[in-house]
Amino acid sequence: MKEKKCPAAEYCGGCRYQGTEYREQLKQKQEKLDQLLSSFCPVSKIIGMEDPYHYRNKVQMNYAYDERHNIISGYYVEGSHIIVPIDECQICDENINRILSSIQRIVSRLHISIFDERIMKGCLRHILVRSTNRNEYMVVLVTGSPNIVKKDLLIREILKYNPEVKTIVQNINRKRTSMVLGDKSFPLYGKGYVTDHLCGLDFRISPSSFYQVNRRQTQILYETAIDMAQFKGNEILIDAYCGTGTIGLSAASKVKKVLGVELNSSAVRDAKINQKINGIENAEFLCEDAGKYMEQLAKEKTHIDAVIMDPPRAGSDTRFLNSLIRLSPDRVVYVSCNPVTLKRDLNYLKKYYRIDRIQPVDMFPFTEHVETVVLLSKVDKSTKKVYVDFPLEDMDMSGFVNGATYQEIKQYVKDNYNLTVSSLNIAQMKEKYGIKERENYNFSKKQNVKHPTCTEEKEEAILDAFKHFNMI
Numbered sequence: 001m002k003e004k005k006c007p008a009a010e011y012c013g014g015c016r017y018q019g020t021e022y023r024e025q026l027k028q029k030q031e032k033l034d035q036l037l038s039s040f041c042p043v044s045k046i047i048g049m050e051d052p053y054h055y056r057n058k059v060q061m062n063y064a065y066d067e068r069h070n071i072i073s074g075y076y077v078e079g080s081h082i083i084v085p086i087d088e089c090q091i092c093d094e095n096i097n098r099i100l101s102s103i104q105r106i107v108s109r110l111h112i113s114i115f116d117e118r119i120m121k122g123c124l125r126h127i128l129v130r131s132t133n134r135n136e137y138m139v140v141l142v143t144g145s146p147n148i149v150k151k152d153l154l155i156r157e158i159l160k161y162n163p164e165v166k167t168i169v170q171n172i173n174r175k176r177t178s179m180v181l182g183d184k185s186f187p188l189y190g191k192g193y194v195t196d197h198l199c200g201l202d203f204r205i206s207p208s209s210f211y212q213v214n215r216r217q218t219q220i221l222y223e224t225a226i227d228m229a230q231f232k233g234n235e236i237l238i239d240a241y242c243g244t245g246t247i248g249l250s251a252a253s254k255v256k257k258v259l260g261v262e263l264n265s266s267a268v269r270d271a272k273i274n275q276k277i278n279g280i281e282n283a284e285f286l287c288e289d290a291g292k293y294m295e296q297l298a299k300e301k302t303h304i305d306a307v308i309m310d311p312p313r314a315g316s317d318t319r320f321l322n323s324l325i326r327l328s329p330d331r332v333v334y335v336s337c338n339p340v341t342l343k344r345d346l347n348y349l350k351k352y353y354r355i356d357r358i359q360p361v362d363m364f365p366f367t368e369h370v371e372t373v374v375l376l377s378k379v380d381k382s383t384k385k386v387y388v389d390f391p392l393e394d395m396d397m398s399g400f401v402n403g404a405t406y407q408e409i410k411q412y413v414k415d416n417y418n419l420t421v422s423s424l425n426i427a428q429m430k431e432k433y434g435i436k437e438r439e440n441y442n443f444s445k446k447q448n449v450k451h452p453t454c455t456e457e458k459e460e461a462i463l464d465a466f467k468h469f470n471m472i
């Protein structure tokens with residue numbers, strides 16, 4: 001493909017891979033992932049874009065006055081609030097580029113007051129535009145004060161020159177902050193949201209909704225994750241870190257039940273709306289820390305068949321991962337936007353899960369970011385067979401108990417319950433639950449020795465380990 005030259009390349013530092021051929025960008029991302037992850041299993045070929053330009057469906061422009069008091073708009077230079085004027089961004093939806101330029105001209109012509117963050121005075125701070133594949137555009141005017149002088153004229157002009165704008169929202173942000181949006185939004189024109197169509201469903205996008213910025217690749221990403229999970233139709237699926245429920249709702253028709261969990265309350269509200277507008281009945285969304293929720297499910301011994309997890313860049317945490325191990329679903333699909341934390345979390349899980357597939361998807365051409373989908377399948381210790389051709393007497397089998405070693409059981413109990421149990425505790429529990437002990441190992445040879453039995457807490461933990469290793 002012929003590389004286009006970005007008109008802002010000289011001064012905008014936004015795209016890390018500026019000037020690098022797209023094929024070369026993919027090669028570099030693949031190499032980085034191979035280096036980090038191929039020790040788990042071979043990394044499949046990254047799925048790139050046919051056309052890597054103009055993929056962003058959400059763009060925000062910052063407004064300011066230049067030294068001659070002309071109104072300018074553009075991106076911030078990385079790590080600063082200095083504005084790089086942008087006329088046309090090569091990774092943004094072309095219509096968004098056009099709408100943003102048109103609004104900049106209108107704002108200048110009408111002399112709309114611009115916010116000055118040094119003195120915290122004035123009006124317009126940012127303009128955010130979001131697009132959908134139904135050719136609906138939403139414009140968000142982020143202001144530092146509630147009152148927009150010439151508001152009606154401004155709205156009229158925006159609509160006159162940009163008929164594809166279906167809603168205009170005002171968002172008020174009075175804080176001294178780098179966050180673009182404030183807490184309060186209300187529609188000035190239209191419904192205050194737009195609707196995107198993805199994976200056969202409708203998703204409502206409001207100004208602050210989290211929604212993937214590259215629709216074409218998101219569809220591929222979600223389909224890859226759902227295919228990997230190989231649903232049969234009767235599964236209980238957890239969509240962890242679910243945002244507005246997009247993955248779980250896309251999978252809902254393929255499973256018995258979806259349980260979505262997400263920390264951000266407005267995303268959960270959107271997930272419930274999305275569920276409703278799509279008439280999906282077999283999903284529930286909960287606003288909660290994902291680790292805490294998983295811990296609760298593990299305590300209640302809820303049966304879970306599959307988990308799709310899509311944590312933020314920081315990855316997951318041990319609370320979540322330990323509970324995942326305890327819940328022991330057959331399949332876990334890990335969708336990651338940060339291969340470094342992905343590697344850390346896979347290392348944590350690899351004792352309990354086999355890593356079967358690693359599939360990168362390039363969601364963000366021209367930037368260094370990449371998404372990776374990983375399939376993990378439960379290691380079924382009970383069916384682990386050893387085909388060896390030497391006498392058993394030569395093997396030291398003393399550590400084994402029907403498929404799991406004492407050490408593995410101890411480690412499992414330590415990791416999940418933070419309890420230390422002895423081999424004797426395990427042996428006693430085996431006896432209690434009628435699990436046959438290999439002869440001649442671990443037991444005291446003396447008859448009728450009295451040993452203290454283990455506490456109820458330890459019993460429960462060991463019992464859980466037996467279940468986890470399919471021993472009962």
Ligand code: SAH
Pocket residue numbers: 210211212240241242243244245246247261262263264267288289290291310311312
């Ligand atoms: N799966 C969604 C969102 C992924 S982004 C999608 O594809 O659109 C990661 C999400 O994790 C964000 O919505 C963020 O709010 C949420 N999150 C971050 N920390 C969390 C936690 N501790 N518990 C639950 N959700 C969390």
